[in-house]
Each structure stands twice: as structure tokens, then as C-alpha cells.
Amino acid sequence: MKGLKSDMWWITGICILLIAGVIVFQWIQHGVNDHRGENPYDLITTFKGDGQTSRAFTWFTNDPDAEGIVQIAQGTEANVLEDPSSLITTYQVTSSVIKNSDGKNKAVHKAEVTGLQSGSTYVYRVGSGKQEEWSEAYTFTTEKDNEDHFTFINVTDSQGVTEADFGLWGKTLDQAFAIFPEAKFIVHNGDLTEEPENEEAWSFFVNKAKGRLAQIPLMPVTGNHDEVDKNADVYAGHFNLPINGDEESISGTNYSFDYGHVHFVFLNTESNIKGQLGWLKNDLESSSQQWTIVAMHRPAYGGNTYDKVEKWVKVFDEYGVDLVLQGHNHEYSRSYPLRDGVIVNDGEGTVYVTTNTAGQKFNDKKEDQFYHAVHFQNYKQMFAGITVNGNKLVYEAYDVDGEKLDEFLLKK
Numbered sequence: 380m381k382g383l384k385s386d387m388w389w390i391t392g393i394c395i396l397l398i399a400g401v402i403v404f405q406w407i408q409h410g411v412n413d414h415r416g417e418n419p420y421d422l423i424t425t426f427k428g429d430g431q432t433s434r435a436f437t438w439f440t441n442d443p444d445a446e447g448i449v450q451i452a453q454g455t456e457a458n459v460l461e462d463p464s465s466l467i468t469t470y471q472v473t474s475s476v477i478k479n480s481d482g483k484n485k486a487v488h489k490a491e492v493t494g495l496q497s498g499s500t501y502v503y504r505v506g507s508g509k510q511e512e513w514s515e516a517y518t519f520t521t522e523k524d525n526e527d528h529f530t531f532i533n534v535t536d537s538q539g540v541t542e543a544d545f546g547l548w549g550k551t552l553d554q555a556f557a558i559f560p561e562a563k564f565i566v567h568n569g570d571l572t573e574e575p576e577n578e579e580a581w582s583f584f585v586n587k588a589k590g591r592l593a594q595i596p597l598m599p600v601t602g603n604h605d606e607v608d609k610n611a612d613v614y615a616g617h618f619n620l621p622i623n624g625d626e627e628s629i630s631g632t633n634y635s636f637d638y639g640h641v642h643f644v645f646l647n648t649e650s651n652i653k654g655q656l657g658w659l660k661n662d663l664e665s666s667s668q669q670w671t672i673v674a675m676h677r678p679a680y681g682g683n684t685y686d687k688v689e690k691w692v693k694v695f696d697e698y699g700v701d702l703v704l705q706g707h708n709h710e711y712s713r714s715y716p717l718r719d720g721v722i723v724n725d726g727e728g729t730v731y732v733t734t735n736t737a738g739q740k741f742n743d744k745k746e747d748q749f750y751h752a753v754h755f756q757n758y759k760q761m762f763a764g765i766t767v768n769g770n771k772l773v774y775e776a777y778d779v780d781g782e783k784l785d786e787f788l789l790k791k
Contacts, residue, residue: 419488419505419514421585422593425618426564426636430522431497434596435619436472438505438514440486445512447472447488451503453496457516460504468492472505477616489619498523517593522563526639530559533763535568535676535706536736538604542583544573544739549587551737551760551779556591558777559764563638564595568706568734569602569676575613598645601632602676602706606649625658627651635662641767642668644700648677648707652687659691663698669791670767674704680717680731682708682745682754692720695729701772701789702765703731709742711735711761711776713753713785722750726790734776735761753785 419438427435436449449470452459459465472490488505495501500520506513532555537548556562572580585592597618599605605614606629615631624633624645632647633655644662646655663671677685679692680703695703696718705712716728731750735741737760744756760779765772770791776784 418512421582421617422505422514422517423585423597423617424517424519424593425596425598425620426638427491427619427621428493430596430636430638431524432495432521433491433493434495434501434519434521435489435491436505437487437489437617437619440488440507440512441483443476443484443486445474445486445488445507447474447486447490447505448508449490449492449503449505450513451492451501453499453501455500455502455518457502457504459502460516477612487616491619495521497521498526514593515590517590519594519596522638528766528768529639530562530764530766531638532556532559532562532565533568533704533732533734533765534565534737535600535704535734536570536602536709536740537567537584537738538570538573538602538740539583539738540573540577540580542587545580545583545587547739547760547779548584548737549589551762552588552591554777554779554781555762555764558781562595562764565592565597566643566674566704567597567599568674568704569600570604570706570738571599571602571614573604575605575607575611578613581613581617598636598643598674600645600674600676600706601629601647601649603649606632606647609650611649623662625651625655627654628658633658635666637666637668639767640669642666642671644671644673646673646675646688646691648675648685648688652691656690656694659694660698663694663700669770670702670772671698671700672702672704672765673700676705677707678705678712678731678733679703680714680748680750681705681712681733682710682742683748692729700729702774703729705731705733706736708733708745709736709740710744710756711753711784712751713776713787714750715752717750730774730787730789732763732774732776734763735759737762752787755784757784 422438621634712733714731715722718728772789
């Protein structure tokens with residue numbers, strides 16, 4: 380009998396320990412998922428105004444009443460932000476309350492820092508102003524004056540659900556910056572997550588980038604997994620983007636900006652397609668940059684084509700768009716130079732590229748089309764480094780293992 384009671388005590392003790400372990404684990408997970416209340420999380424930097432003199436930021440706090448502040452100083456040392464004698468500039472930010480997918484309120488904070496010096500490095504942090512509620516310190520460098528030689532990274536379709544899914548995206552970025560360590564920004568061709576309402580997926584997306592998105596501007600395209608039923612609120616809430624698009628487009632889904640001697644145009648294939656046509660003409664008409672690059676999600680010429688953007692293509696032809704970066708098809712596709720729907724000589728038309736995927740989803744290779752110069756499915760995450768150097772543009776596509784799979788040169 381005594382042995383039975385002893386066994387019961389052992390069993391009871393083990394059960395208590397197991398329950399305690401579960402409670403502690405859930406508490407830890409709750410702390411991770413809640414990002415410890417007012418601490419900033421999902422911090423992303425973007426261009427919004429002039430890249431030489433400004434930089435924009437977005438982040439979240441789970442306390443809907445938390446204030447938002449950016450502290451910034453010239454240099455690279457984080458300790459200057461702790462020194463009251465340092466030349467620190469403080470920016471109050473725009474904060475608004477939104478609901479999590481679980482119905483709880485949280486705050487989204489957006490700021491644009493202006494009056495910066497071109498070609499200069501700054502250190503910054505974001506938070507509420509309270510000592511224990513700052514983010515880590517990060518650095519960024521503004522665009523140089525008359526910068527005619529630079530590289531940027533192109534990726535697409537990082538969409539995923541689980542942490543492991545976004546681990547693939549993180550490895551893709553690791554390889555991209557290993558090969559192109561001086562890349563100035565990232566262009567993402569859409570479908571950042573599988574389900575836009577899944578806030579945990581957004582945090583995986585940001586966290587697996589290992590702080591890069593707080594230092595290197597991420598300029599996104601709206602994909603069909605970012606805008607659903609003409610609603611892109613969650614997607615748009617994660618970025619502070621130019622507001623110069625067509626007035627009928629959802630803010631943050633259609634915009635343009637300049638970097639160096641390149642004019643970048645971001646189009647939304649998910650809504651207001653006709654409305655963007657007039658804006659596109661006016662935008663390209665007003666640009667005097669040497670190069671023009673368009674980024675959009677559904678491809679005009681990819682593994683297959685998207686008929687609804689045919690009129691956009693005519694405008695690309697009319698205004699001499701050099702390169703169109705696309706997503707959606709989850710395979711690699713690069714066109715010959717095209718104009719008026721036919722193959723033309725180098726330098727006489729537009730090249731259309733779909734850079735496979737930076738995520739976990741692959742589609743089988745579609746049938747080759749007349750416009751395909753390169754077309755394959757390697758079932759590996761891919762990215763491209765695009766370098767503009769004066770009158771030359773070099774496009775290099777790699778897989779996640781660092782193997783170069785395509786390259787071409789455009790000249791002016």
C-alpha cells in the first residue's frame with residue numbers, strides 16, 4: 380500500500396511539473412508573440428520622399444496607447460543615442476490603432492525622417508521614448524548625390540505560413556547579400572505572405588530577414604495574396620510608401636520613385652488596372668531619368684501572360700520601359716526584348732523577367748512561348764542582383780545556393 384501511495388506521489392509530481400512546463404512555455408510564447416507589450420516589432424524601412432535626404436519607417440507595438448518616436452544621429456555608433464550631449468534629432472511619428480487578427484488592438488507607427496545629408500550614414504532607434512521601450516539601434520545610408528552606379532536586389536513570392544517557410548526567405552536574402560553586399564534596396568514583386576491577415580507570418584517575414592529590413596529599404600509590389608477582394612489594409616499597414624500613385628488606387632499599392640538615374644514604377648495588378656493607365660502615362664511622361672524599371676505582380680510576359688495589362692504594355696512600348704520585374708508564376712522566365720508584341724533587337728524593346736520565388740511554393744514549368752529567351756523550373760529559391768552603372772544595366776539571377784543561372788546586359 381505504501382508503495383502504491385509513493386507511486387501516486389511520483390505520478391502527481393510529474394504531472395505538476397509537466398503542467399508547470401506547459402504554462403511556462405505558453406508564457407514564453409505569449410511574451411514572444413506579444414513582443415513584450417510596448418516594445419517595437421516588425422520594423423521596416425522604405426523610401427517615401429527623396430532618397431538623398433529622407434527615409435521612412437513603420438513599426439508596431441501591442442500597446443495601442445504607446446507613443447511613437449524616432450531618434451537619429453549621424454554616424455554608426457549606437458552609444459551616441461544614449462549620450463545627451465550628442466546631436467540627436469527626435470521625430471514624433473504618426474500612430475494609429477488597428478486590430479490584430481485576434482481582435483485585440485495594437486498601434487502602428489509611421490515616420491518619415493527628412494533633412495538628411497546625401498551619401499551619409501545614420502544610426503537610429505524607434506520606440507515610445509521610455510528607456511526600456513526602444514528598439515535595437517540600426518544604421519542606414521542615404522543615396523549619394525548623382526549616384527550612377529548602384530545595385531539592388533529583386534525577389535518575389537516569399538509567401539508562406541510557418542516559421543520554416545520564412546526560413547527559406549531568410550536564407551535567400553542571406554545569399555543575396557553575400558553576393559551583393561553593397562545592395563542599396565530590395566524590390567519585392569508581391570505575395571509577401573500567404574494570408575495577409577496572418578500577423579504571425581508577417582513577423583516571421585521580418586524576423587527571418589535578420590534586421591536587414593530595418594536598414595535596407597524594402598519596396599514592395601502588391602500581389603494577389605497581399606490584396607484580397609480589393610482590401611490591402613494589412614499589407615499597406617506594414618509600409619510607409621510614396622503616396623504619388625493614382626488617387627483611385629489603394630495607398631501604397633501604386634507609386635513611383637527615383638534612385639540614381641533610374642525611374643522605378645510600381646503597379647498594382649489586383650485592382651484599379653484601368654485607372655492606373657492614365658497615371659502611368661503621366662508618370663512616364665514626366666520622368667527624365669536615363670532608365671525606367673517597372674515592378675508588378677502578375678506578368679505581362681512570364682511563364683504565361685495576363686491579358687488585363689495589355690494596355691500597360693503598350694505604354695511601356697511607347698515610353699521605352701527598359702525592364703519589367705514580375706512575380707506570381709513561381710518559375711523562372713526571361714523574355715527577349717519585346718516591342719508591339721514581337722521580338723526586337725537588343726536595346727529596342729522591353730525585357731520581362733520573373734525571378735521564380737523566394738519562398739516555399741513552386742509551380743510546374745509552363746509551356747515555352749515565342750517570347751522566352753530563358754525559361755526553366757529548378758525548384759530552388761532564387762533572387763537577382765541588378766546593377767546600374769551609367770549607360771549599362773547588368774541583371775544576374777542566382778539560386779539560394781549561390782549558383783548563377785542567368786545574366787544579361789542592357790545598354791543605352
